[in-house]
Amino acid sequence: MTSGTPAGVTQGAAEGGFGPNEPVVVNLGPQHPSTHGVFRLKATLDGERVVDADMIIGYLHRSMEKLAEERTFTQNIPFTDRIDYLAAMSNNLAYCLAVEKLCGIEAPPRAQAIRILFAELQRLASHAMANGTFANDCGAWQTPLFHMFRERERILDMFEMTCGARLTTNYMRIGGVAFDLPPELLPALRSFLDDLPGKIEEYRDLLLGNEILLARSRDVGVIDAEGAVNASLAGPVLRATGVPWDLRKADPYCGYEAFDFDIPVGRNGDCYDRFLVRMEEVRQSVHILEQLIDNIPGGAWLAELPLHLRPPEGEAYARVESPRGELGFYVVSDGGPTPYRFHCRAPSLINLTALREMTIGGTLADAIVTLGSIDIVVGEIDR
Amino acid sequence: MTTILDAAALADRLGAACPGAVAAVAPGELRLRREQLIDAVRFLRDDPEADLVFLSGLTAVDRETHFDVVMHLQSLDHNHLLTVKVEADHDDPVVPSLTALYRGAHLQEREVFDLMGIRFEGHPDLRRMFLWDGFPGYPLRKDFLGMPGQLKAGLPGFPHESGDNAWPVPGTGPRPGAAPAPGGAPIVPGGSP
Numbered sequence: 001m002t003s004g005t006p007a008g009v010t011q012g013a014a015e016g017g018f019g020p021n022e023p024v025v026v027n028l029g030p031q032h033p034s035t036h037g038v039f040r041l042k043a044t045l046d047g048e049r050v051v052d053a054d055m056i057i058g059y060l061h062r063s064m065e066k067l068a069e070e071r072t073f074t075q076n077i078p079f080t081d082r083i084d085y086l087a088a089m090s091n092n093l094a095y096c097l098a099v100e101k102l103c104g105i106e107a108p109p110r111a112q113a114i115r116i117l118f119a120e121l122q123r124l125a126s127h128a129m130a131n132g133t134f135a136n137d138c139g140a141w142q143t144p145l146f147h148m149f150r151e152r153e154r155i156l157d158m159f160e161m162t163c164g165a166r167l168t169t170n171y172m173r174i175g176g177v178a179f180d181l182p183p184e185l186l187p188a189l190r191s192f193l194d195d196l197p198g199k200i201e202e203y204r205d206l207l208l209g210n211e212i213l214l215a216r217s218r219d220v221g222v223i224d225a226e227g228a229v230n231a232s233l234a235g236p237v238l239r240a241t242g243v244p245w246d247l248r249k250a251d252p253y254c255g256y257e258a259f260d261f262d263i264p265v266g267r268n269g270d271c272y273d274r275f276l277v278r279m280e281e282v283r284q285s286v287h288i289l290e291q292l293i294d295n296i297p298g299g300a301w302l303a304e305l306p307l308h309l310r311p312p313e314g315e316a317y318a319r320v321e322s323p324r325g326e327l328g329f330y331v332v333s334d335g336g337p338t339p340y341r342f343h344c345r346a347p348s349l350i351n352l353t354a355l356r357e358m359t360i361g362g363t364l365a366d367a368i369v370t371l372g373s374i375d376i377v378v379g380e381i382d383r
Numbered sequence: 384m385t386t387i388l389d390a391a392a393l394a395d396r397l398g399a400a401c402p403g404a405v406a407a408v409a410p411g412e413l414r415l416r417r418e419q420l421i422d423a424v425r426f427l428r429d430d431p432e433a434d435l436v437f438l439s440g441l442t443a444v445d446r447e448t449h450f451d452v453v454m455h456l457q458s459l460d461h462n463h464l465l466t467v468k469v470e471a472d473h474d475d476p477v478v479p480s481l482t483a484l485y486r487g488a489h490l491q492e493r494e495v496f497d498l499m500g501i502r503f504e505g506h507p508d509l510r511r512m513f514l515w516d517g518f519p520g521y522p523l524r525k526d527f528l529g530m531p532g533q534l535k536a537g538l539p540g541f542p543h544e545s546g547d548n549a550w551p552v553p554g555t556g557p558r559p560g561a562a563p564a565p566g567g568a569p570i571v572p573g574g575s576p
Contacts, residue, residue, distance in 0.1 A: 057512060057513065058512060058513035058514060058515075061513040061514070063522055065498070065523060066498075066522050066523055066527075227486075229436055229437055229459065230436070230485060230486050230487065231485075231486040231487045231489075232437060232438050232439070232485065232486075232487025232488075232491075233487075243459065245459055250385060250459075250462055251384060251385035251462075252384060257384075315453075317440070317455055317466070319439070326439065328439065328440055328455070330440060330442055330453065330455075332444055340444070341442075341444045341445075343440075343442040345439065345440040345442075345455075349490055349491075349494070350487060350490060350491065352490065353486060353487055353489050353490050354486075382513055
């Protein structure tokens with residue numbers, strides 16, 4: 001056994017005439033279909049069991065926090081799209097809320113309703129992706145993913161008809177949103193909301209009782225509530241442990257307090273519960289959109305702001321519940337045209353804090369399912 | 384609705400439990416001394432009234448004379464938020480690590496170490512995270528790229544603005560961020576034309 005062997009590795013098998021059972025280091029990634037991006041998991045294996053897991057990240061580091069110090073507050077909005085490219089609207093929103101908090105301005109009521117509309121549509125699109133790729137990781141090769149992409153496609157079409165972009169939307173503005181809703185959006189949303197509950201039932205029938213999915217994800221990657229809170233986990237990963245912490249209820253923004261919806265929580269904190277929580281959140285988002293669609297107030301969609309925005313000296317920390325958890329922006333201004341400091345509290349990165357303890361002791365195949373259930377976006381990890 | 388914690392009342396109780404731990408108090412914000420940081424944060428976490436069990440965020444700001452390490456602590460039961468700051472020297476930035484209290488600090492402290500160069504004493508695995516070992520310097524520091532003191536990062540003003548705040552045409556004027564010409568209008572905080 002070499003001196004670099006981690007503790008707990010059994011030697012074994014020597015009596016059988018084979019050599020000592022050396023641990024094997026397996027690199028998952030950076031280019032690997034199960035890592036959902038350029039993310040590298042260095043797993044040390046004893047047989048099929050993971051005895052140590054180390055993640056190597058930074059392949060997608062674009063130094064956004066440094067770049068943002070050289071650009072005006074408004075010019076930084078497109079950067080936030082690229083932080084979490086699967087939830088660009090949520091990132092736009094969190095950053096705009098932080099700057100609005102810094103300046104002490106509030107978006108008009110119509111803008112707030114439009115923001116909720118797109119934040120919830122973004123949650124549907126992101127959870128469709130998360131659940132589809134999770135089923136992929138569990139062995140349901142591509143079929144559920146493409147079923148869910150069918151629904152995601154309609155959401156991206158709605159983004160496109162509103163702001164011209166599908167992925168990196170750059171739609172929210174400081175003090176509101178960039179454009180008013182086009183006339184064709186609400187009919188498209190109506191028909192989408194009419195279809196979606198049936199589709200969700202279809203997914204539940206196909207996936208929730210599926211024996212392979214249950215065998216692959218139940219009691220895999222378990223973390224308890226206390227450990228999850230201590231590790232600063234957020235979003236569906238935290239709620240799957242039974243902690244009902246959702247910033248839309250706990251710290252409402254844009255008028256979420258006026259909507260009736262539930263916070264789905266899990267019981268065991270395993271991969272299956274995370275999947276269930278996301279499935280149920282899709283239904284809750286549909287419920288929010290049903291309440292919103294006929295009650296969008298009229299009026300302006302962008303507050304009147306000086307073209308040359310110089311927020312007063314100070315700092316602000318604003319958070320939203322993004323599909324992946326608590327997404328916060330910490331913005332410091334020294335009174336100049338650019339932020340003095342721009343920091344993103346990235347839920348994808350912080351949710352990985354518990355990856356090591358979730359994977360150690362399980363098999364390598366479980367580690368892939370666990371990573372899929374955390375739902376990382378590498379652009380947000382590396383920034 | 385998340386409330387902002389009454390920092391002055393909390394500072395009194397914290398001062399009784401850990402004398403000398405509080406350096407300054409602002410609304411919703413405590414500035415702690417780094418010698419007593421661990422004891423003070425342990426009090427904030429375990430005290431039933433404060434109950435700040437969730438480390439929402441940890442980051443740092445380069446203030447050029449010193450670094451501010453900024454933490455946002457959240458109570459899930461009482462639903463209130465507190466900002467905690469601690470200073471680090473600019474020449475030898477060392478701050479005690481919070482990983483023993485909050486495991487959620489693990490990756491966030493590694494990130495601050497990687498990009499800002501602040502060492503967290505007691506961190507179990509402090510190494511570069513986004514950048515590679517041997518990368519020269521710490522990019523989020525204001526003096527990265529060797530800019531002299533008066534050449535501040537950032538833009539001096541907006542394009543098409545008049546006066547000394549104007550965006551200089553490349554090759555014709557002083558470099559962005561150069562000290563304003565004598566008698567020129569300074570950049571007024573919060574002011575906009």
